[in-house]
Amino acid sequence: MSGLSRRLKQLDEELLALGEETMLLEELDGFIAGLLVCPDLIKPGEWLPIIWNRDSADQQPAFDNLDHVNRVLGLVMEHYNSVARTLMERPDRYSPLFSVDTRNGDILWELWIEGFETAVELRPEAWRKLLDADADTAAAISGMLKLAAIARGDQTAKDSQAASAPSSVASTLDPLENLPRHI
Numbered sequence: 001m002s003g004l005s006r007r008l009k010q011l012d013e014e015l016l017a018l019g020e021e022t023m024l025l026e027e028l029d030g031f032i033a034g035l036l037v038c039p040d041l042i043k044p045g046e047w048l049p050i051i052w053n054r055d056s057a058d059q060q061p062a063f064d065n066l067d068h069v070n071r072v073l074g075l076v077m078e079h080y081n082s083v084a085r086t087l088m089e090r091p092d093r094y095s096p097l098f099s100v101d102t103r104n105g106d107i108l109w110e111l112w113i114e115g116f117e118t119a120v121e122l123r124p125e126a127w128r129k130l131l132d133a134d135a136d137t138a139a140a141i142s143g144m145l146k147l148a149a150i151a152r153g154d155q156t157a158k159d160s161q162a163a164s165a166p167s168s169v170a171s172t173l174d175p176l177e178n179l180p181r182h183i
Contacts (some may be wrong), residue, residue, distance in 0.1 A: 008097075011075040015025040015051075018062050018072070023051050023115060028076070032111035033085050034119025039126040043118070044077075050118060051076065108149040117148035 004025075010023040023031060028051060035042050054064075063069045086094045092099045099108040120127050120151065149156070 004097075007075065007078060010074075011079055014072045014075060018075050021053050024111055026097050026099055026108070026111040027115035028079070029083070030115030030117075030121050032115075033096065033112075034092070034116040035080075035122075036084050036087055038119060038121045038123055039130060042122055047119070047122065048073070048076070050122075059117075082173070109147070113147045113151045114145070116144060117151075120145075120148070161181055 008025065011028075015022050031047070031051070035047055036128055039042045063072065083094070096109075098112055100106065101108055126139065131138050133141075146178065
């Protein structure tokens with residue numbers, strides 16, 4: 001992913017070095033966005049272990065020592081705070097981290113939405129309430145859930161969005177600025 005700040009590049013490298021069970025930067029960015037716009041506050045003690053062990057029952061990340069833990073946690077929390085600040089102060093300036101396929105220029109949005117969906121799964125009841133909220137909020141949540149279904153390979157969602165999914169990603173994420181937040 002090009003155009004990243006030095007700190008985001010460092011976070012990306014640290015996440016990659018922790019191994020296959022650790023979220024990738026794009027996935028982490030979606031996860032953090034989902035945590036921040038979730039109607040319920042989710043404390044770091046609950047969500048941090050998910051970053052290192054997204055698909056594993058083993059809750060021990062592969063840190064070398066306490067300095068390594070502190071360095072990685074510092075980078076994660078720095079990114080969390082940066083996204084929180086942007087969503088709070090200038091939501092129109094929030095831009096999800098997407099990779100671009102260098103072979104064909106396709107935007108690889110699936111990792112971001114998978115991270116967002118992971119946050120949704122922490123408080124599904126809270127998110128369900130948003131489907132009954134005002135029309136803009138309900139449409140934003142519906143669109144995000146549809147993108148998550150497409151990324152998961154849900155054939156029904158793929159059929160209904162087959163031609164328009166990549167172009168609808170940007171318009172689906174625009175309403176993030178209108179979602180209620182606890183930040």
